[in-house]
Each structure stands twice: as structure tokens, then as C-alpha cells.
Amino acid sequence: MPHGPLRSALLGARDVSPLAVGVVIYGLAFGLLAAQAGFNTIKVGVMGLIVFAGGSQIVAAQQMIAGAGAVAAVIAGLALNLRLILVTASVHEVYAGRPWWQIVLGAHVTTDENWALMLAQRAKGRPTGFWYLVGAGVCLLLIWPLATMAGVIFARAIPDPKSLGMDFAFTAAFIAIARSLWKGRSDLMPWLTAVVIVAVSIRVGGLPPSWTLIIGGAAGATAAAFSRNG
Numbered sequence: 001m002p003h004g005p006l007r008s009a010l011l012g013a014r015d016v017s018p019l020a021v022g023v024v025i026y027g028l029a030f031g032l033l034a035a036q037a038g039f040n041t042i043k044v045g046v047m048g049l050i051v052f053a054g055g056s057q058i059v060a061a062q063q064m065i066a067g068a069g070a071v072a073a074v075i076a077g078l079a080l081n082l083r084l085i086l087v088t089a090s091v092h093e094v095y096a097g098r099p100w101w102q103i104v105l106g107a108h109v110t111t112d113e114n115w116a117l118m119l120a121q122r123a124k125g126r127p128t129g130f131w132y133l134v135g136a137g138v139c140l141l142l143i144w145p146l147a148t149m150a151g152v153i154f155a156r157a158i159p160d161p162k163s164l165g166m167d168f169a170f171t172a173a174f175i176a177i178a179r180s181l182w183k184g185r186s187d188l189m190p191w192l193t194a195v196v197i198v199a200v201s202i203r204v205g206g207l208p209p210s211w212t213l214i215i216g217g218a219a220g221a222t223a224a225a226f227s228r229n230g
Helices: 005-036 041-050 054-065 070-080 083-089 100-109 112-123 130-157 168-181 185-203 209-229
Strands: none
Touching: 005 041, 005 054, 005 112, 005 130, 041 130, 083 100, 100 130, 112 130, 185 209
């Protein structure tokens, strides 16, 4: 039997809570990275609320540290986030007939975690829909900025994070995020496409690594769109 909006949202928040542990870890790692990029606590918190995309934020911060510039950092983050177009498109029916503000809200809080959770619950026969997705997403949206801000505060309290090996936390967190994005053999072609494009762009084209990442991300997203429509 379907639940009301509030009940569905609360169920979504409850069910996503175990996954929030991983979000906290990613958030702390990003906060450490953002501190090295020169972001303060408030900027990181606001970025988390507005952007709300862990992988994209980490890539953007890494580009800033590498000296790629703000424009390249933003484009790199957007390229990595292109996959969310396919994610939201895969559950387009939950947005059907809803007012624009609900569509914007749903799209903003849709992440890999609450999207996968909703599909898993549907596979079990549970009646999940728009408000379940939003409830789970809002739960993560509240946790993510707090975790990133805590990471910045922690980084500021350590005189030399590299001496403790904390700089590897960024790489480890990104590897973990990349691993969580792997959904199975259907992702093989998009991932291979991105890797090949990046390798060719660096070796043959001689392009800067920051721009090859952007091109590879866009190529991978395009390959994913074709493979799912094929």
C-alpha cells in the first residue's frame, strides 16, 4: 500500500542511513583535499549544498591544486557529473506530472546511493517513488556538507597532513568512489572509452591532463548513452 509523502520521505531517510557512513568518509576526505586547495570551512559547506556531488567536487579540487584554473576545475566536475543525466533518466517516471520545483528538488538530491537504494527496494516489491528518493537524498544532503566541513577543520588542526600520509586519503577516497560507480559489465564500454580517450589525448595529442580528464568523461558519458539506447 502506498505511503504519503512525509511517510515515504522518512522511510527513504531511514533506509539510506547505513550508506551515510560511506558519505561521511568521502566527505572527510574531500574536506582534507579542499583545505589544501585553499577553501575555508564556509566555502566548502556552501559548495556541498549547492554542488552536492562528491566525485565531481574531489576532481574539481584536485584540478585547482594542480594549477589547472577555476574554469578547467568546473568543467572537469561537470564532465564527471554527466552520468547523473542517465541516472535521473532511468527513473524518469517518478518525475512525471510533477511541478517544476519538485523536479528540480528531485534532480538535485539524486545521487548514486539513493538511486541504487530505490531500485533495490523496488526489486524487492516495495512501493517506492519520488518522495522516497527525495527523503533519502535530503538525508545525504544534510550529512555531506557537515562531513566536508569537519574535514577542513581537521586539516587545519594538523600542521603537516602529508607527514601523516593524509594526502593519500584523497586518492583512496576517489578510488572508493570510482569503485562504487561500477554497476557491472554494462559499464565496461563507457569506462574503456574514457580510458582510451584519455590515454590517446595525452600520448598523441599532448593535451594537459586536466583537459584530457574532461574529454574522457564526456566521451564515457556519450558511450554510456549509446550503449543503453542500443
